[in-house]
Amino acid sequence: MPYQQKLVTVAGYTVxxxxxxxxxxxxxxxxxxFRDQVDLSFFTGDRWLPVSSPPSFQIRGFLVSSFMITSMxxxxxxxxxxxxxxxxxxxxxxxxxxxxRSVFEMTAGIPSVVWGFLxxxxxxxxxxxxxxxNTGLTGFSAGLVLSVMILPxxxxxxxxxxxxxxxxxxxxxxALGATRWQTIWRVIVPAARGGIxxxxxxxxxxxxxxxxxxxxxxxxxxxxxxSIFEPMRPITALIAAEVxxxxxxxxxxxxxxxxxxxxxxxxxxxxxxxxxxxVGKKAEA
Amino acid sequence: MRQSYTLPELFLLSALGLALLPPLxxxxxxxxxxxxxxxxxxxxxxxxxxxxxxxxxxxxxxTLWLLFGTSLVVLPLGVGAGVYLAEFAPRNRLKHLLxxxxxxxxxxxxxxxxxxxxxxxxxxxxxxxxxxxxxLTLAAMTLPLVVTATREALHSVPGSxxxxxxALGATRWQTVSTVTLPCARSGILTGTLLAMxxxxxxxxxxxxxxxxxxxPRLPTSFTSRFMALPYHLYIxxxxxxxxxxxxxxxxxxxxxxxxxxMQVSATLWRERERRLKKW
Amino acid sequence: xxxxxxxxxxxxxxxxxxxxxVVKHVSAEIPEKEIxxxxxxxxxxxxTPLRSLNRMxxxxxxxxxxxxxxxxxxxxxxxxxxxxxLRRKVGMVFQRPNPFPKSIYENVAYGPKLQGLRxxxxxxxxxxxxxRQAALWDEVKDRLHASGFxxxxxxxxxxxxxxxLAVGPEVLLMDEPASALDPAATAKIEELMLMLKxxxxxxxVTHNMxxxxxxxxxxxxxxxxxxxxxDVTRKIFxxxxxxxxxxxxxxxxx
Numbered sequence: 001m002p003y004q005q006k007l008v009t010v011a012g013y014t015v016x017x018x019x020x021x022x023x024x025x026x027x028x029x030x031x032x033x034f035r036d037q038v039d040l041s042f043f044t045g046d047r048w049l050p051v052s053s054p055p056s057f058q059i060r061g062f063l064v065s066s067f068m069i070t071s072m073x074x075x076x077x078x079x080x081x082x083x084x085x086x087x088x089x090x091x092x093x094x095x096x097x098x099x100x101r102s103v104f105e106m107t108a109g110i111p112s113v114v115w116g117f118l119x120x121x122x123x124x125x126x127x128x129x130x131x132x133x134n135t136g137l138t139g140f141s142a143g144l145v146l147s148v149m150i151l152p153x154x155x156x157x158x159x160x161x162x163x164x165x166x167x168x169x170x171x172x173x174x175a176l177g178a179t180r181w182q183t184i185w186r187v188i189v190p191a192a193r194g195g196i197x198x199x200x201x202x203x204x205x206x207x208x209x210x211x212x213x214x215x216x217x218x219x220x221x222x223x224x225x226x227s228i229f230e231p232m233r234p235i236t237a238l239i240a241a242e243v244x245x246x247x248x249x250x251x252x253x254x255x256x257x258x259x260x261x262x263x264x265x266x267x268x269x270x271x272x273x274x275x276x277x278x279v280g281k282k283a284e285a
Numbered sequence: 286m287r288q289s290y291t292l293p294e295l296f297l298l299s300a301l302g303l304a305l306l307p308p309l310x311x312x313x314x315x316x317x318x319x320x321x322x323x324x325x326x327x328x329x330x331x332x333x334x335x336x337x338x339x340x341x342x343x344x345x346x347x348t349l350w351l352l353f354g355t356s357l358v359v360l361p362l363g364v365g366a367g368v369y370l371a372e373f374a375p376r377n378r379l380k381h382l383l384x385x386x387x388x389x390x391x392x393x394x395x396x397x398x399x400x401x402x403x404x405x406x407x408x409x410x411x412x413x414x415x416x417x418x419x420x421l422t423l424a425a426m427t428l429p430l431v432v433t434a435t436r437e438a439l440h441s442v443p444g445s446x447x448x449x450x451x452a453l454g455a456t457r458w459q460t461v462s463t464v465t466l467p468c469a470r471s472g473i474l475t476g477t478l479l480a481m482x483x484x485x486x487x488x489x490x491x492x493x494x495x496x497x498x499x500x501p502r503l504p505t506s507f508t509s510r511f512m513a514l515p516y517h518l519y520i521x522x523x524x525x526x527x528x529x530x531x532x533x534x535x536x537x538x539x540x541x542x543x544x545x546x547m548q549v550s551a552t553l554w555r556e557r558e559r560r561l562k563k564w
Numbered sequence: 565x566x567x568x569x570x571x572x573x574x575x576x577x578x579x580x581x582x583x584x585x586v587v588k589h590v591s592a593e594i595p596e597k598e599i600x601x602x603x604x605x606x607x608x609x610x611x612t613p614l615r616s617l618n619r620m621x622x623x624x625x626x627x628x629x630x631x632x633x634x635x636x637x638x639x640x641x642x643x644x645x646x647x648x649x650l651r652r653k654v655g656m657v658f659q660r661p662n663p664f665p666k667s668i669y670e671n672v673a674y675g676p677k678l679q680g681l682r683x684x685x686x687x688x689x690x691x692x693x694x695x696r697q698a699a700l701w702d703e704v705k706d707r708l709h710a711s712g713f714x715x716x717x718x719x720x721x722x723x724x725x726x727x728x729l730a731v732g733p734e735v736l737l738m739d740e741p742a743s744a745l746d747p748a749a750t751a752k753i754e755e756l757m758l759m760l761k762x763x764x765x766x767x768x769v770t771h772n773m774x775x776x777x778x779x780x781x782x783x784x785x786x787x788x789x790x791x792x793x794x795d796v797t798r799k800i801f802x803x804x805x806x807x808x809x810x811x812x813x814x815x816x817x818x
Binding site for chain 1: 392400489556
Binding site for chain 2: 618620623625648649650651652655656662663664674675677678679693711713725727728731748
């Protein structure tokens with residue numbers, strides 16, 4: 001085996017190694033916290049008081065916030081995203097689809113801090129006015145911005161899944177006298193179902209992990225929100241907001257890594273399901 | 286032939302419009318608002334008075350340095366791993382595991398990469414809060430993107446090229462280096478450029494691993510702290526009540542401009558290559 | 565007919581893809597500097613034994629071979645055989661023309677360059693000779709640096725033949741080399757094959773019986789992975805011994 005081939009083999013395994021390393025090095029800093037706190041109140045309690053004495057680190061509020069904002073982003077984003085993908089894959093002329101795909105891809109590049117800034121200055125005041133709230137910095141505003149941010153992921157993956165459906169299926173349907181509308185909804189979309197589910201899952205993973213937007217737009221209240229129209233702080237925002245201020249190796253610092261480990265596990269679970277759908281489908285083909 | 290659409294299909298197309306409108310409006314709005322704050326001084330001068338006056342040169346250069354450092358690491362590693370996956374990895378459980386790891390890695394939130402980078406590079410390896418730590422962290426974050434782009438580019442090279450080369454007595458490595466990789470080159474480079482645009486805009490990772498808000502000097506080495514555009518935007522927008530609005534918009538405009546330039550040139554280049562390519 | 569030296573041989577060769585047996589106990593001796601045609605209905609495993617001769621099947625997962633495939637009295641599946649060297653001796657031309665996305669010149673120079681030849685003068689000579697041997701020189705000598713894709717299909721296939729010749733093979737395997745070409749281009753390839761057999765041993769898989777009858781010296785008839793009949797071409801087409809061959813030749817199946 002030439003040495004170059006050995007080098008690329010090593011590079012290939014680095015991917016595996018990196019995945020393991022992320023878990024290990026985050027877990028290493030989270031360990032002191034889990035070692036000292038053995039009960040489940042970390043997940044179920046609502047008291048995040050890092051500087052009280054004694055301090056208390058409980059993350060229910062952040063988990064609930066993440067869940068609320070992600071749900072909102074998915075509920076708003078999915079219909080629009082999937083319908084858009086259907087347009088690109090099935091309705092528009094080829095050239096137009098190619099152009100719009102590139103446009104979507106470019107919008108994926110808009111940095112989340114830029115979206116956060118727009119949410120802060122444009123969306124939040126607008127939401128406050130429309131819903132007559134004291135502040136627009138709420139889960140609702142963050143979810144709204146996130147629903148736009150996940151569209152590129154959603155559209156490109158769903159579009160890909162739709163286009164992977166063999167042309168023969170559609171032709172068979174047309175040959176039986178079906179209209180384009182019937183063919184899309186009864187043949188193509190059902191055939192692409194697995195890929196579309198994977199697209200939604202990966203978009204959900206992105207929404208859960210999104211940090212800057214929710215940090216800047218969601219408000220920042222540390223307790224469990226009663227509704228999506230309240231200020232809240234998802235788990236990503238908690239980490240980004242506090243980790244640079246926490247003294248190294250303080251209890252707060254280890255608790256933040258513990259929160260990071262929880263976040264990592266959640267996104268890993270969501271992505272693993274999506275990966276199983278995608279890789280499983282490839283194995284079938 | 287002109288396409289004609291039924292009423293329900295027009296409804297679908299309106300969903301597409303709804304999806305495209307916000308990002309396009311956002312880009313336009315930011316550039317319009319940014320125009321007021323952009324000046325030669327803003328781009329080429331050092332900041333003064335905690336960023337309230339002067340320019341953002343160190344933040345711009347910091348971001349460019351960051352991209353340079355990141356690509357230095359991620360390019361060989363990511364292309365290597367992509368080549369391994371596409372050309373050499375035997376089809377077994379390990380390869381399956383690698384592909385699953387790749388999908389998962391791409392989905393890890395950037396804030397988790399930040400924690401990882403802090404734990405490994407800043408603390409364990411002792412690189413401190415620095416350009417080096419941040420570059421390495423961003424390299425980890427963009428690795429799956431580069432690997433995937435490389436793998437896809439190589440997969441799109443027709444198998445008949447490989448066969449022809451092997452049949453001429455080329456080794457597998459010769460086949461990769463003289464036929465498949467050159468054919469995949471433009472796909473790999475556009476993928477890398479897109480990955481770098483992601484790195485340019487990422488905030489959560491560098492916030493944890495070494496970005497600073499106010500450093501009125503250019504980074505002198507990879508071990509020093511640094512300013513960077515996304516972090517500068519975040520702090521100006523949220524932590525500094527005295528910051529003039531047009532300066533924040535201008536910062537957002539410059540960041541967006543850099544990111545979009547990379548995106549647009551990658552996309553245009555890819556389309557050009559697609560037209561020129563004959564297989 | 566005078567028996568010439570045997571160049572290639574199959575000794576009880578069976579080939580499996582996973583659990584599927586594609587080639588079943590094939591034995592045959594193929595003389596040098598002749599054209600041997602392999603015919604048979606589609607799906608009868610014609611390409612597999614051909615591709616086993618330069619071990620192109622190695623890259624297909626789950627491939628297993630038993631028996632011996634012989635070239636120059638050596639089992640090419642024996643341990644320690646250098647596959648790369650084998651492929652320089654046993655060239656291959658594929659069903660669809662597959663030039664590299666490089667210039668005509670670079671396509672032909674590819675193989676010699678792999679072997680470390682760098683001098684421009686030497687390469688020039690090899691490129692010209694190979695293109696002449698492939699009867700393409702006169703058509704392309706003024707545009708050697710144009711892309712291989714600028715040529716017509718038939719020219720591309722001859723370019724691929726020239727590319728193989730540049731490595732200096734002794735055996736040339738051709739996998740339905742004319743199936744993607746029009747009749748005029750096919751005729752040129754056939755003419756070229758007759759020229760090449762002066763110096764090379766040619767083995768050609770074809771689904772075109774007329775082609776086999778026109779150009780080959782010997783014909784092997786494969787059916788369901790078995791070698792139904794193998795003999796001098798004239799005999800196969802005029803007095804087949806096996807009823808299945810007769811049926812196939814006279815068009816009752818396939």
